[in-house]
Amino acid sequence: MTFSLDLFSNAIVSGILLGGFYCAIAVGITIVFGMLDIVNIAHPAFIMTGGFIAYFANTQFGIDPLAACAIAMIPAYYVGRLLYRFYNVAFEKRGEESLQGLAFFFGLLFIIEVALLLIFGVDYRFVEAPYIGPTIEIGFISIPWRLLIPLVVGLGLVLVIIAFLSRTFIGKAILAVSQDPLALRLVGGSPVKVKEVAFGLSIATAILAGALLIIIQPIEPSFGRDFIGRVFCITVLGGMTSLPGTIVASMILGVSESLTSTFLGPSWSPAIAFGLLLITLAVRPVGIFGR
Amino acid sequence: MTSPSITASGAKARAFLGFPLILLICVVSSAVLYFVLSQLDSSYAFLAAYTVLQFVALATAWNILGGYAGYVNFGVAAFFATGVYTSVIIYKTVQWPLLVTIPIAAAAAGLLGLGMGYLTLRLRGVFFSIATLALAVVLNTIVVNWSFVGGSRGVYVMRPQEIILFSSYERYLFVVMLVLAIGSVLIARAIENSWLGRGLAALKDDEMAAECAGVPSLRMKLIATTISGALLGAAGAPFPFFVTYVDPPTAFSLSIAVNAIAMPLIGGTATWLGPVIGALLLGTFQQIATVTISSALNLLIVGVVLVIFITVAPNGIIGFVKDLREKRR
Numbered sequence: 001m002t003f004s005l006d007l008f009s010n011a012i013v014s015g016i017l018l019g020g021f022y023c024a025i026a027v028g029i030t031i032v033f034g035m036l037d038i039v040n041i042a043h044p045a046f047i048m049t050g051g052f053i054a055y056f057a058n059t060q061f062g063i064d065p066l067a068a069c070a071i072a073m074i075p076a077y078y079v080g081r082l083l084y085r086f087y088n089v090a091f092e093k094r095g096e097e098s099l100q101g102l103a104f105f106f107g108l109l110f111i112i113e114v115a116l117l118l119i120f121g122v123d124y125r126f127v128e129a130p131y132i133g134p135t136i137e138i139g140f141i142s143i144p145w146r147l148l149i150p151l152v153v154g155l156g157l158v159l160v161i162i163a164f165l166s167r168t169f170i171g172k173a174i175l176a177v178s179q180d181p182l183a184l185r186l187v188g189g190s191p192v193k194v195k196e197v198a199f200g201l202s203i204a205t206a207i208l209a210g211a212l213l214i215i216i217q218p219i220e221p222s223f224g225r226d227f228i229g230r231v232f233c234i235t236v237l238g239g240m241t242s243l244p245g246t247i248v249a250s251m252i253l254g255v256s257e258s259l260t261s262t263f264l265g266p267s268w269s270p271a272i273a274f275g276l277l278l279i280t281l282a283v284r285p286v287g288i289f290g291r
Numbered sequence: 292m293t294s295p296s297i298t299a300s301g302a303k304a305r306a307f308l309g310f311p312l313i314l315l316i317c318v319v320s321s322a323v324l325y326f327v328l329s330q331l332d333s334s335y336a337f338l339a340a341y342t343v344l345q346f347v348a349l350a351t352a353w354n355i356l357g358g359y360a361g362y363v364n365f366g367v368a369a370f371f372a373t374g375v376y377t378s379v380i381i382y383k384t385v386q387w388p389l390l391v392t393i394p395i396a397a398a399a400a401g402l403l404g405l406g407m408g409y410l411t412l413r414l415r416g417v418f419f420s421i422a423t424l425a426l427a428v429v430l431n432t433i434v435v436n437w438s439f440v441g442g443s444r445g446v447y448v449m450r451p452q453e454i455i456l457f458s459s460y461e462r463y464l465f466v467v468m469l470v471l472a473i474g475s476v477l478i479a480r481a482i483e484n485s486w487l488g489r490g491l492a493a494l495k496d497d498e499m500a501a502e503c504a505g506v507p508s509l510r511m512k513l514i515a516t517t518i519s520g521a522l523l524g525a526a527g528a529p530f531p532f533f534v535t536y537v538d539p540p541t542a543f544s545l546s547i548a549v550n551a552i553a554m555p556l557i558g559g560t561a562t563w564l565g566p567v568i569g570a571l572l573l574g575t576f577q578q579i580a581t582v583t584i585s586s587a588l589n590l591l592i593v594g595v596v597l598v599i600f601i602t603v604a605p606n607g608i609i610g611f612v613k614d615l616r617e618k619r620r
Contacts, residue, residue: 039417041365041424090602100601102363102420103556107598110549114591225545229425236418267443271432274425281418282410 006140011262012255013141019247019254020151021216023158024209025227026234026246028202031161033232034240035178036195038087042105043231044224045112046076046203050210051219052120058127065127066153069211073204080203084196109224116221124218132215150212155247157205162243174198178241226270233277237287245289252276313480317473325466337461341533343574344465345526347472349547350554350566351479352522356515357552358560359488361495362416366407366423367551369430370520372542373400374527379440379537382448389467393528400524401517408516413509431543445538448531460532467529475522479563482518491515523551546590550574553597559607568608 025047032038050069057068091101131145165171173194176184181191213219234253238245253273261269280287328336349367356362364370374396381392407426411419435443450460457463482488493501494508502508531537550573558569573593580589604611 039420041421094605096605098416099357099361099363099560100556100605102417103552103601104598106363106365106549106552107594107601110545110594111591111598113545114587114594117587118591222545226428228421229428232421232425236421265436267436268432271429274422274429277425278410278422281414281422285414285418 007262008259010141011258013143014147015255015258016251017143017147017151017254018258019251020154021147021209021212022154022230022234022250022254023247024150024154024205024212026231026238026250027158027161027243028205028209029231029235030238030241030243030246031174031198031205032202034235034238034242035174036198038084038195038199039102040105040199040202041102041228042109042112043202043206044227045109045116046206047210047213047227048116048219048221048224049112050076050207051214051223052116052125052210052221053207054211054214055120055125055127055219058129064129065211065215066129066149066208069208072207076207077200077204080200081196083203084199087199088192088195113221113224120221122220122222124220125214126218127214129215146215150216153208153212154250157208158243158247161201161205165243170194170197229270229273229277233273233280236277236285237280239287239289242287242289245287248288313477317477321469321473324469328465329462334459334461337459337465338533339578341461341465341468342578343571344468344472345530346550346554346570346574347567348468348475348526349523349551350558350570351472351475351563352519352526353551354555354560354563354566355479355482355522356512356519358555358565359482359491359495360512360515362412362512362516363420363552364423364516364519365420365548365552366426367523367548368543368545369423369427370400370403370523371527371530371547372427372430372434372539373403373520374524375530375537375542376434376440377524378528378531379446379448382531383439383446388451389529389532393467393471393525396528397521397525400527401521403524404516404520405513407520408513412512412516427543427548431539434539434542441538443539445536445541446531447536448534450532450535464529464533468526471525471529475526476563476567478518478522479566482515483563487511487514546593549590549593549597550577553593555607556597557600557607559609559611561606562609565607565609572608 025044028046029040029043032040032043050072053072054065054068057063057072058065087101087104091104131149134145136143136145136148165175173184173189174197176189177191177194177198184191184194230253234246234249237252238247238249253276256276257269257272260272284290324340328340349371353364353367356364377396377399378389378392381387381395387395407422408419411422434440440446454460454463457466482491490501490506490508490511493504493506494511498508527542530542534541550570554569554573555566556569557573558567559565573596577589577593580592600607606613
């Protein structure tokens, strides 16, 4: 494929837009895996669940996908809290989180995927909203609304979470658990309670990310697997606990994937996240913003 | 000082005596199985038995790293598919017989394991797991874009017309997989009783302590990953001739990864017997369930059973039985 400036700059722009969306899918993993050391590999399955909630609400009741998932975030938060409480009792307390706990989330990922498959089938599903078709043209650069909205929502979500963690009491407690759970216990806090809230929050962000996903492209249940590599790549590359790192890493991944799919073909882009992840693990395991 | 050395040599002697016995049991039960399947006189019986035995091989191979060392490999499908596609490449180029293909496929998958391990095993186990999860996606991407091995459209593989000693190719494939499964189990058993198995068990309990006590943990993990990967690849090599049509969704099927992890965890990960029990139970159940109920639903059942088992009986069927016995005492 020939190299041209407008193709290149369009690829960069859509990469940044894609990166904004990746912020939304990865922020939950940064909280849960980066800060609290819970390896929730079922996170992408919750993203897909969010996507299908948006699809269901949109096709059945004509509700805007973002509004539907914003409402669904509330029950999702409580589902997340319950899930963590179960995980804590069944695995963390017995000290079996490394093998059995991982396998638990793997089984969960699988159960959710097959359940979605049985309910919604293997066809690609999509939603309708006024902002899905149109595009803004600035010179030779085109910005589709269906990518601009996820950028704004994704960045907004991360900024809200940054504010939440630094301003509120429970937010500061989450940061405290991530730094030293034993010290928190010594001053009378309960790491389990705090982790429960953080896990609920993480699942809620996954549901919202699902709405963004189905706005960007049609989805089918097995789609979630492609995001496992991406979310962990972003969290590791961003330095595990750093939320600004998550934003930067999302942008790096978005731009690399966009450039690859423009100049090599879209079928190669799933491999990019893994490549970045492996390079990070081999060269600088603490990530860009790691301490 | 004398008593521990006596018990150690006693255990060694028992392991040494145990080997011919186990081998005898394997040979006799294989002969009986082959005879029974021949009496049934349907190629379906052989194909169903092949699938179950394939799961025995995969579950056992996974358990060498996952069960003994506690490092969870989610990329079973990647190693399996490496074996499958090595076989496809050999079929499309030099057309060597299957028995030559299997060691080459094993070597390819073993090297893949070594490379992956070298990059990620120095970090915490979680990173290895995540990397293997993504590895399947990447290999899938490469195969989809590689038209020589069929790309996303898949490739047809013709079985050889005749095969010496066997009346049909299905029977031949069955015996090949039987030997692979038994071989994997014997290798797993040998590892369990060797310095490698004891070292892996030590680092599974506490890696830092094991390292301090002089266990070369990185080298042991690398050896285990290589052996495990090679056996997973070997189990994949006959697969193209089994299905005769391979495309990325079948070679990288999620059901392979889920089953290879679920079976040892359900059977029990501490010994070689656990994955065998898990694979025989779950594999046979699925052979029946796929015919009677839908295959998607049957995968859902596997997932649910896995979650129930790791929550309620974290040491699998074997651990559960052991607990019951100890309580009775």
